[in-house]
Amino acid sequence: MITHVEKPAPKTRQRIVDAALELFVAQGIAATTTRDIAGRAGIAEGTIYRHFESKEALAQEIFLEGYMPFAKALTAFERAGGTLLERLERIVDYFYSLFDLDQTRWVYLMTWQTGPQSKLPDDTPTPSRLMLKMLKESLKKGEVKGLEPKLTAEILLGIILQPADGVVYGQIAGPLRPRTAEVMQAIRKVLTP
Amino acid sequence: MITHVEKPAPKTRQRIVDAALELFVAQGIAATTTRDIAGRAGIAEGTIYRHFESKEALAQEIFLEGYMPFAKALTAFERAGGTLLERLERIVDYFYSLFDLDQTRWVYLMTWQTGPQSKLPDDTPTPSRLMLKMLKESLKKGEVKGLEPKLTAEILLGIILQPADGVVYGQIAGPLRPRTAEVMQAIRKVLTP
Amino acid sequence: MITHVEKPAPKTRQRIVDAALELFVAQGIAATTTRDIAGRAGIAEGTIYRHFESKEALAQEIFLEGYMPFAKALTAFERAGGTLLERLERIVDYFYSLFDLDQTRWVYLMTWQTGPQSKLPDDTPTPSRLMLKMLKESLKKGEVKGLEPKLTAEILLGIILQPADGVVYGQIAGPLRPRTAEVMQAIRKVLTP
Amino acid sequence: MITHVEKPAPKTRQRIVDAALELFVAQGIAATTTRDIAGRAGIAEGTIYRHFESKEALAQEIFLEGYMPFAKALTAFERAGGTLLERLERIVDYFYSLFDLDQTRWVYLMTWQTGPQSKLPDDTPTPSRLMLKMLKESLKKGEVKGLEPKLTAEILLGIILQPADGVVYGQIAGPLRPRTAEVMQAIRKVLTP
């Protein structure tokens, strides 16, 4: 799904993306120079412009490349059936799988999504919107009761996402997927009256 | 509470800080130019340098100015007595008070703290470290049971902090302090077997 | 002759001159900032402008202050009578006295005199012009013979001035005046057929 | 002779050096702006930094580029045999050849060598040190007698170097090499008892 390096010398474009992603996450986009990227990718600075319109465009393409399948998955989760807890479990599992697969990309997606350059249309599916929607439906159905949906949605999101930050900043050891059950346990308690 | 008046506050310095803080949060430090700052503060660009050594130093001073009292408070919370829940309630209340008081500064502190330029010594108190320490003590005392401390600490942190992000990104309406009871309710459930 | 510090706190103007002179010689005029000068003089930067129109004007006034009496002396030497050797001896003695009195000022005068900012009128007496004039007169009178005046003038000047550079750059120990006889001996040999 | 071609000489670098050298000598390094240099070299200001780390580095490289072969020559003169006068004649001839070849560069080397930015190691050969060493050897051998070596070394140096200043400041006409014999004549007289 996420492109892998084959035997023949990694395609130039991919090397640029890999180098840029790494650096963007480590230092921020503005603080990363095209010189840095070219250096790490082992190519000439000018070569970047054979593959991307501009540094901004590169940053955006990397984002979309990762976010589009992610957004598609969010939509699928929303449409899929099952109880709230079943649905949440599938989501947590999916999130943590992605996180474990490529931590750097995950951080990039999550950061950008909320960053100032993000021009996501208002109807783009985001974890926050998905969570709220599911929760509201569940309240309507009477599956869960007595919770203020907006705040609760944020709380559930925090329970799911903060452990990822914990791994990134070295507070807990990865991978995260094996912790799904523990996290779901916490979610279950919060949703229980 | 966070604000301090050291010297007779010649006003100019404060205007620079205010302008810079706003812009740093809105666009990021690297993307904010000294021109921007001077423009918003209504002063000449050179004037910045009569008050701060460099743009970097300005960013750092703003951080420390806000973080030092915050870190002190964290230490106080750690040393204070009471049950885990009592202590957590005080912390949540304090966090949300600060957040409501100056949302921008709060975001700046939280962002910088984990950012690449943060050179916080390893023993600086941080929310994450505080949470873990308190939880471990509580487990030792048998106050709570059957929880893996590191993951649980992150989960609790997520419950507390994510609502702040929710306010910042427009998912929930502030202020946050009135929501303390609801948030504590979620925490209580998570800590209950 | 050159002003000395009296008991009452050295007059501000003089402190500026002293500080500036020292720094101009040590680092060059362009590389010396008004901040440097104020710092060394123990005054505020703005105070410089109560006494001098500009940094350039300060540099120039220091030069003229020292050069005017010097130029007057050169004229006097030219007009005074005596054999070439007698006149040269008086000049060497005078030069070395000045040098020993205030090495820093001496270097400043000599450097400026030939520097790009020197706008000395073409008829201003300079060591080089004086030397040439005296030598030509002497040749005319038949006092010395068989020497090309322009080159010889430079050679004599070199004999006199280079020892001063030697002291400044630490090749020889000062003071210089006691070496007058030795220097005159060399001059005498050069002028003898 | 001084000029070296290391890389295929992409011309631009040389134009920068030429422009900078000219301006540094005419106005001093501090008073010369990168804008001046770029303007005279007919390139963009930024281009300077593709060839040199900084303005300071440029100034230093120009110096070393010229001084290294010069220092090598000084060492060779020191080691070569012959009487003092023979050796001095070779030196004068070499100095004046260099001077005639590129007056500007000569002035730059001589000025920098004694300037405040010069960080020449203490054992770097300089004209002054060479002269003193040769003179001392000669005195030891009994070739010359009755002279104080340090002062005499400076005097000889003055005889050789001052004529160069004379040409630079328009007191005598160049080229200087044809004047070698006259200068040597003066030196011979000074060294004769």
Add this chain to the structure above:
DNA sequence: TATGAATGAGACTTCATTCAT
């Protein structure tokens, strides 16, 4: 007279981007 905060022009330097090879 002295101060020192403020200014604004301009210095040095960086960097995204272009283009001839």
Add this chain to the structure above:
DNA sequence: GATGAATGAAGTCTCATTCAT
């Protein structure tokens, strides 16, 4: 496609100078 020298706009910072106190 790839290169890397060159560009020029823009960024950070310095500094001579002004002016209200």
